[in-house]
Amino acid sequence: MPNARNRLRLFIITLLAIAAPALSRADVAVHGQVLDLNGRGLKEVMVTVEPGPAETGIAAVTVFSDDQGIFTFPGKIANATAANLPIRAAKLGYRQTEVQNANEGAAGVAVTILMETSAEQAGIAPASAWLKHIPEQEDVAKIIMNCVGCHQLPGPEVRKYARMVHDVPSTDPAAVRQQSWSAMVKYMNFVSAEEFGRGIVGAAPIQPDRVYGITDEDAVTKVLAKHMTGDFQSVQGYDWGAPLAVNGKTVIREYAVATPNNVREALLLGDPPRLWAADVGSDNIVAIDAATGRQKIYTVPSDIPVGPHTLVAGQDGSLWVAPFFNGVVAHLDIAKETWEVWPLKTPEGGNIGIHDLSFDADHELITDKQGRVWYSDIVNNAVGYFDPKTGKAEIFHVPEKPGRPAQGAALYGLAMASDQKTIWFCQLGIASFGSFNTETLKFEAYESLPMMDAGPRRIAMSDEDVLYLALYGAGQLLEYDTKTRKTIGLYDLPDRASAPYSVTWDNLRKVAWIPTSNANVIYRFDPRDKSIKVLPLPREQGFLRMVGIDPKTGYLATSYANISIPVHGPRMAVLIDLGDGVGKTATR
Structure with a gap:
């Protein structure tokens, strides 16, 4: 039997294929160059191959051109020829004018994409x-x-x-x-x-x-x-506002999920790795084979609706699920395919509005020293715990914040410090954040942001116990030292209307990733020099919420998470290979 390293190597090789073998009839390699009308290569152009509507599976693959405008798709494109290649290019300030394809026999298809400057950005700008x-x-x-x-x-x-x-x-x-x-x-x-x-x-x-x-x-x-004045038919003059976090080896894969769905979050777990996507509109978790796009549905076994909302990896490679409804927490052993489910109530029998589960700098579930899992309770404006061994649950209401409304606080994000004693939380509705001591059961730090509509949502803790808060309304990132309880910095993001939904600490690269809900980008913040870079996504209306970091490959896993069903826009899982060589097995 192959060992774990060989299995992972086999996965990486397989991942180079971007369509299921069962669908492959005429697979060809695709490479080429993007040029302006003067014949100069254009760098950092998004080049996408999208075979067409797909019920499930790998729907599209995107790469970026290098400094000379050259691009190469990994693996081979299924059912493609020089005469039938569904390829498109996008770059702010340009529009595609012509695609020239040439068969190269065994070498595949060579593509030349011509682009001209264009002030009009409708359909490209977010x-x-x-x-x-x-x-x-x-x-x-x-x-x-x-x-x-x-x-x-x-x-x-x-x-x-x-x-x-x-x-x-x-x-x-x-x-x-x-x-x-x-x-x-x-x-x-x-x-x-x-x-x-x-x-x-x-x-x-x-x-x-x-x-x-x-x-x-x-x-x-x-x-x-x-x-909201004017006819809203034209937009010009937009730019990303910071350097791009891409190169000629960056690859973005988008996976279609059977509709109707309400895909909300996604993680990469398992061996071979699969994308696990929460469908908040059902009780289902959709597991997607990253190499083939094949999918399997796992239904949370519950007598009452769950609506899987929040996904957190276990330190043993398992999957923890927090609910949209009714206080039901679930745990899936993905190797054994067995579930544990805890329908939680307060000691008084009241409802618990669980939002986030306690996690560490690797964004893996972590308990306190007594083995209790902590959570944010958005309904009761409280933090709470449950004991997986006994099912006991308890909540602790956050005291009113002077100068802020008593109603609508909406306790949202939550993370645990490395001491396994202190949890930090934020309140979306009143722009505040603070800490709670899980041993003394007392609230400690309690801070407010200047703008009432700042909108702190999902938070992250670094390996040095630095807290990061994405400010949804303010379009900013807050960096806060939980040891000294002092703000390190408050940083304007390149686009302050981008709606930064969350922050994920990347323990491999020692940077923070900030997915946005209104700008089709993920920001990369480097705390060493306070620099920000931009990772653009290829799909319009790409409403992003969370991003996960795979510790083996360094890949980013995310999703387009438009909800509810009447809402237009994509609902897909997304896997990103940054092509930066980070990760034990990172490769094309």
Whole structure:
């Protein structure tokens, strides 16, 4: 029997193939060059092969051109010839004008892509580019915090609506905008309340002012009516704002998941490695073979709805699942394919709104010294624990923060320090964060951010106990030393309308990765020199939430996570080989 190293090597070799062997009839190698109209090579161009609509499997592969404009796809492209090669190129400030293919026999297909400069960026620039004209960051934050929870804004459908509003004949266009956006806010409030109430056992009738609803309709309507002007048909002048974190060896693979789905998060686990994607619209976890795209569904065994929401790797390679509904935590031994399930209640029998589970600098589940798993409770504005051995659960309510509203705090992200004693949390609704001592059961540090709509969401802890908070509304990254309890720095991201959803500490590279929900990019922050780089994703409306780092290969695993079902936009798992040589077995 092959040992673990040989099995992993076999996986890497297999991963070079980008389509299932069962579908391969005419596999060809594809390489080429991207040139401008003067014959000069263009670097950092996204070049994508997308065979066409796919129910499941590897839907598309993207590479980047090097300094000479040369690109090479790994492995071979299935069912492709020089006359039938579904290839496209994208780069801000350019548009594709011509593709020239030539058969090279055994060498495959050589492609020359010509591009010309273009000021028009619609279809290439992200949704956030349409908000760059707004000078007040407080207004941008209000839009992001209230209107970018399940989808991007303004996405194509929203831009169509804005154009219809713009085209209404009227002597008072401001009044038209006010009425039109007020109607849209009310509608989205209802949809949001319906989505976030779905599946909750004993849920009350829909209340549009639920925790995820827009609680101040008038203020949000005012901001939208003020800034959503014009016909929204053209956008120009957008740039990434920082160097790109790509090279000629970077590869992005996108995996289609059977629809309907509500894919939310994804991790790379197992031997051979599979992408594990949570479908929050069901009780399913979808396991995707990274090499072939073949998929298998694992259903959380529960008598009440779960809605898998948060995925955390176990230190033994297993999978922990936190729920969207009803306080059900689950654990899957992926080797044995066996489940453990804990339906949790407070000692008084109340509901627990689990959001995040305690994890360490490797983003692997970690317990306190008594073996208890800690979690954030978004419903009760509390932190809590459960004991996997006994199923006992308890919560501890966060005290009110002076100067901040008592309602709507929404305790969201949570991470544990290396002492296995201190957990850190953040509150999305009141822009605050703090710590809790799991031995004394007392709250300790408690900090507030200057902007009420700053929006701290998912947090991360480094191996040196530095806390990182992505500020969704403010478009910033906070770096905080938990040992000295002092802020190291507050950094503007290149695009402050990007809606940074979370932070993941990369223990291999010693950097922080920040996926965004409104800009189709993942930011890379290096704490050594405070530099930021940009990893662009190839798909429009790529609503990102979490990113996982595979400790063996250094690959990044993420997902396009538009929810709910009525929302337009991709719902896919994504695997990224940065091509930087990091990882024990990193290779093309």
